[in-house]
Amino acid sequence: MVLEVKQLTKRFGGLIAVSEVDLSVVEGEIVSLIGPNGAGKTTLFASIAGFLKPDGGDVQLNGQSILNLKPHKICQRGMVRTFQITQPFAALNTLENIMVGAYSRTGDKALAQREAERVADIVGMTSQLHQKADGLTVAARKRLELARALATKPKLLLLDEVMAGLNPTEIDEIVDVIKGIRDTGVTIFLIEHVMKAVVNLSDRTYVLNDGKLIAQGTPESVASNPTVIEAYLGHGAAAAMAGEGAA
Amino acid sequence: MSFNAKNTLLFGLALLAAALAPVGISSKFYLDVLTLIFFTAYIGQSWNILGGYAGQFSFGGVMFFGTGAYTSSILLVTFGIPPLIGIFVAVLMGAFLGFLVGYLSFRSGLRGSYFALITLAFAELLRVLANSVEFTGGGVGLFLTYAPGLKNLQFVSPTGFYYFSLFLLVISLAIALWLERSRFGAQLIAIRENEEAAEALGIDTLKCKLYAIMIMGGMGGAAGTFYAQKYLYIDPPISYSIALSVEMLLVSIVGGLGTVFGPLIGSVVLHVVNEVARHFIDTPGLSLIVYGVILIFIISYLPNGLVGLFRRSRGKKEDGGA
Numbered sequence: 177m178v179l180e181v182k183q184l185t186k187r188f189g190g191l192i193a194v195s196e197v198d199l200s201v202v203e204g205e206i207v208s209l210i211g212p213n214g215a216g217k218t219t220l221f222a223s224i225a226g227f228l229k230p231d232g233g234d235v236q237l238n239g240q241s242i243l244n245l246k247p248h249k250i251c252q253r254g255m256v257r258t259f260q261i262t263q264p265f266a267a268l269n270t271l272e273n274i275m276v277g278a279y280s281r282t283g284d285k286a287l288a289q290r291e292a293e294r295v296a297d298i299v300g301m302t303s304q305l306h307q308k309a310d311g312l313t314v315a316a317r318k319r320l321e322l323a324r325a326l327a328t329k330p331k332l333l334l335l336d337e338v339m340a341g342l343n344p345t346e347i348d349e350i351v352d353v354i355k356g357i358r359d360t361g362v363t364i365f366l367i368e369h370v371m372k373a374v375v376n377l378s379d380r381t382y383v384l385n386d387g388k389l390i391a392q393g394t395p396e397s398v399a400s401n402p403t404v405i406e407a408y409l410g411h412g413a414a415a416a417m418a419g420e421g422a423a
Numbered sequence: 424m425s426f427n428a429k430n431t432l433l434f435g436l437a438l439l440a441a442a443l444a445p446v447g448i449s450s451k452f453y454l455d456v457l458t459l460i461f462f463t464a465y466i467g468q469s470w471n472i473l474g475g476y477a478g479q480f481s482f483g484g485v486m487f488f489g490t491g492a493y494t495s496s497i498l499l500v501t502f503g504i505p506p507l508i509g510i511f512v513a514v515l516m517g518a519f520l521g522f523l524v525g526y527l528s529f530r531s532g533l534r535g536s537y538f539a540l541i542t543l544a545f546a547e548l549l550r551v552l553a554n555s556v557e558f559t560g561g562g563v564g565l566f567l568t569y570a571p572g573l574k575n576l577q578f579v580s581p582t583g584f585y586y587f588s589l590f591l592l593v594i595s596l597a598i599a600l601w602l603e604r605s606r607f608g609a610q611l612i613a614i615r616e617n618e619e620a621a622e623a624l625g626i627d628t629l630k631c632k633l634y635a636i637m638i639m640g641g642m643g644g645a646a647g648t649f650y651a652q653k654y655l656y657i658d659p660p661i662s663y664s665i666a667l668s669v670e671m672l673l674v675s676i677v678g679g680l681g682t683v684f685g686p687l688i689g690s691v692v693l694h695v696v697n698e699v700a701r702h703f704i705d706t707p708g709l710s711l712i713v714y715g716v717i718l719i720f721i722i723s724y725l726p727n728g729l730v731g732l733f734r735r736s737r738g739k740k741e742d743g744g745a
Binding site (some may be wrong): 272 | 616617623626
């Protein structure tokens with residue numbers, strides 16, 4: 177078990193954003209987390225990665241609790257997150273951006289540069305190495321976000337909506353990139369809205385609604401789960417769809 | 424900024440010229456202006472490391488200067504310890520003060536204007552303290568005896584102080600050059616650009632910011648000793664003057680934030696404007712107005728400072744106006 181989340185709870189005042197969530201990610205898997213807007217997905221991610229302090233529960237990485245560790249320590253232990261809203265180092269170029277990630281494993285500039293170039297090749301950014309980050313397209317920024325995280329040599333990669341804002345071609349490309357990353361031995365846990373990609377990528381899927389896990393299983397089983405359909409489309413939607421199917 | 428062979432050569436030549444300058448310049452006045460330019464560039468660079476590279480603006484940078492000045496002066500006046508040793512203690516005290524202020528403010532997550540104001544508060548606090556306690560000489564200040572010699576870091580001719588300031592300047596440039604090529608520098612820039620992302624990518628942002636403010640503090644400490652030995656008198660308003668805090672950030676911004684030569688260029692402009700304005704116009708303080716206008720112009724049109732001007736023209740040459 178790479179990641180094990182137990183009874184994780186996060187409150188903002190009276191609002192329970194994440195409520196007693198249990199989940200686990202096994203080595204080599206691609207696991208996805210889906211749910212309607214405002215379900216608490218990003219909050220759950222932030223609580224797992226040390227950006228928010230949970231109010232209850234535990235998070236274990238490789239069997240050790242990382243509950244009170246700061247994000248940089250968690251990164252050094254092999255778990256890194258990307259941001260839904262990309263956060264490039266705007267004044268730096270692609271290479272320098274990725275090198276910042278690589279520097280988490282080495283203090284040597286030449287080594288960091290080589291590692292950055294290797295990662296850039298994996299995500300398909302070799303031709304944009306010397307372009308400044310604030311001039312990159314949305315798709316390229318998403319790749320950069322991915323590349324920087326990958327350069328920290330994680331065992332587990334948390335991806336927060338890397339496909340949001342991309343067109344279908346770009347989505348197909350990044351799906352291939354993510355599969356490629358998994359094949360190098362990195363375990364992946366991702367938040368995603370694009371169902372086609374979720375089905376295509378994930379071994380297992382968790383569904384979050386109102387801060388609670390409401391379903392889990394293979395992407396196909398989850399997609400046909402009545403509770404999940406109702407969470408997305410409203411009460412009675414599952415019955416209506418079933419009725420339509422029967423008619 | 425890449426630092427290729429051509430740049431290294433230029434840098435070497437400039438250094439050689441600076442080293443030989445006293446041979447050609449016999450005027451005490453011009454040597455003194457150069458000394459001041461180097462000194463301001465040095466203390467500007469100390470500010471630039473935390474403000475320009477790490478993006479943590481401070482309004483109270485003078486606190487390290489003042490503390491360094493008092494450290495070596497008290498050691499000399501009260502304990503008879505020569506400034507040649509005192510300057511190292513001043514560096515340590517400056518770094519320690521940096522650690523203290525940094526730890527208190529960064530650990531509680533102070534950023535941006537809050538951090539800037541807290542440094543101002545610390546500088547003011549120290550000024551008031553220096554005014555009211557006895558071992559600093561209180562409001563009367565400290566008079567240092569004139570006893571030229573390397574041991575006292577005092578020199579008969581202005582040439583001595585010229586070389587002293589050049590030495591400080593070269594050290595500050597070396598630190599900035601190292602930042603440009605090291606992991607630590609890249610991490611500081613990452614923090615400036617996006618602290619959250621930097622933290623996510625494994626950077627201990629608190630530690631890096633602490634190191635940066637300690638370097639700034641140490642450099643400021645040495646600057647204090649330099650000043651005290653040159654002018655042989657310090658008091659609280661001089662040692663903790665807001666004007667110097669402003670000067671060090673001005674030269675960095677005018678010259679170019681987070682660049683190796685920004686503070687030096689800013690310092691040249693500041694002092695040249697100052698001297699020229701003083702020469703032609705007999706109104707005290709007018710040079711600052713002129714400088715203010717230049718500052719407004721630079722902030723409006725050259726967000727990267729004067730260094731950005733060179734870069735822009737170079738960039739055009741390289742990739743056809745992109």
